[in-house]
Amino acid sequence: MIKHIHRFRTMMLTLLLVTGAASAQQDTADRSGGSPLDDLLRTNHASALNEQDKTSWLLFAYVTAPADGRGRQRSLFETWASDHDTFNRHPQWPGEPSGMHPHAAVLQAEEARRMDAAPGAHPLVSAQSLEEVRRNRSTFDFIVNNGLYTQEGLAAAFAAGKPIVFPLDSIEVKGDWIPADSPGVDATRYHITVGTDGKRYALASMHITTKLIPNWTWATFEHEDNAGRCDYIGCHDSFGATLPQVAPFSALGQRYPACLKSPALRAVFAKAGLDQAWQHYCLKGSQMDFTDSTGQPILLGNTIPEKGMVNTASCMTCHSRAAFGKDGLKTSEDGSLDPAPVASCPTGTPCSPNGAPNPDWFWLHNVPVAMQTDFVWAIPYCAVPTGQEVGPCG
Ligand code: HEC
Structure with a gap:
């Protein structure tokens, strides 16, 4: 525990360093001792809840900052472990940062079946x-230390019955990439990487989750050029955008106006040394709870990874369904409601659950039938099956 707290402090300190410029700027506005940013980092969980979009952008600056001081070459998150590094019989932290090792977009396999020309589908x-x-x-x-990378390990965890709770300084990033030479893509406006296939890819969407609060913080970013970027649910950014609320257009799949950056966010970017390309990414929204105070579900979904279900998507609700049974197998395909209940899925096709989780997903007559993986979908999704060397995401 102490080790975790120490790591957490280190992460927070790094965030403070990364964002020092914003802090200095706000100091002038608030000289009553300690800047609002310092407070955010000291009392991180309260601030994550009260200043959600600011928290999302500070995390963005942290994970995208150059890892090796070579400008846009490689960001910190690209030096971390991929599913490929994690979900095999011999998980290994990458010594040398590895090339991008992608798998086919997960929810899209479902979507292909679900609705090919879905309303709001991203043309790219x-x-x-x-x-x-x-x-x-x-x-x-x-x-790795809890053996959560194999299905046998999961079965053992179920038998042990100890709840899975990640350390406070846990961070996960999911990126969706498109070939940099796709028609209509101006690669100079994108963060670019090279895949293990030697091809160049452009980052079109990014999710960031952290354990700053018990049910994790949820943030999603879209490239400015993504068509239909604010469709259905609008775009909401009270910290980094000069226009905090963008209403959805009624015609789907249009381009939205540029997400111009606030002075506070520009200062964060400058201090973090972010490459110019990152200016073209927009915060679509932050989610820190299942419902608002009136009980209405909070929705958040990204045009690309949640394509076809943005109108029902809730990061938190779908991720609460990341769970496995006593056999170590996932208890739902990918969290979506399938078959589609008429009341929840407006298009009549499988959609995302939203609002408060349903206890029936986890309990049968008060007996546990599904053990949650603390919102981390990769565990039940990617765990290595018995008798195999590599999991389905490896
Ligand atoms: C309908 C279900 C669903 C919704 C909605 C959803 N996700 Fe996921 N998410 C998944 C599945 C399944 C995976 C695991 C497969 C993979 O590797 O992509 C995943 C993986 C992830 C990961 C990688 C870490 C992990 O959990 O394994 C992150 C980060 C993530 N999602 C963030 C988000 C954010 C942020 C949102 C909302 C903007 C969101 N997700 C909405 C189903 C969903």
Whole structure:
């Protein structure tokens, strides 16, 4: 525990360093001792809840900052462990930062079945969009040290019955990438990486989750050029955008105006030394709870990874379903409601659950039938099956 607190402090300190410029700027506005930013970092969980979009951007600056001081070459999150590094019989923290090792977009396999020409479908997204998850050292160590990377390990964890709770400094990032030479893509406006296939990919969408609060913080970013970027649910950014609320257009799949950056966010970017390309990414929204204070579900979904279900998506609710049974197998395919209950899925096709989780997903007559993996979907999704060397995400 002490080790975790220490790591957590280190992460917070790094965030403070990364964002010192914003802090200095706000100091002038608030000279009553300690800047609002300092407070955010000291009382992180309260601030994560009260200043959600600011928290999301500080995390963005932290994970995208150059890892090796070579400008846009490689960001910190790209040096972390991928599913490929984690979910095999011999998980290994990457010594040398590895090339992007993507797998086919997960929810898209479902979607292909679900609705090919879905309303709101991203024109750039086809079979070509690829996904990659990266996790920091604490998250990786927790999975490995608790044997949560194989289905036998999961069965043992179920038998032991000890709840899975990740350390406070856990961070996971999921990126969706498109070929940098796709038609209509101006690669100079994107963060670029090279895949293990030697091809260049452009980052089109990014999710960041952290354990700053018990049910994790949830943030999603879209490239400014993503068509339909604010469809259905709008875009909401009270810290980094000069226009904090963008209402959805009624015509789907249009381009939205540029997300111009506030002075406070520009200062954060400058201090973190972010490459110019990152200016073209927009915070679509932050989610820190299942419902608002009136009990209405809070929705958040990204045009690319949640394509076809943005109108029902809730990061937190779908991720609460990341769970496995006593056999170590996942208890739902990918968290979506399938078959689609008429009341919840407006298009009549499988959709995301939203609002408060349903106890029936986890209990049968007060007996546990599904053990949650603390919102981490990769565990039940990617765990190595018995008798195999590599999991389905490896
Ligand atoms: C309908 C279900 C669903 C919704 C909605 C959803 N996800 Fe996921 N998510 C998944 C599944 C399944 C995976 C595991 C497969 C993979 O590696 O992508 C995943 C993986 C992830 C990962 C990698 C870490 C992990 O859990 O394994 C992150 C980070 C993530 N999602 C963030 C988000 C954010 C942020 C949102 C909301 C904007 C969101 N997700 C919405 C189902 C969902």
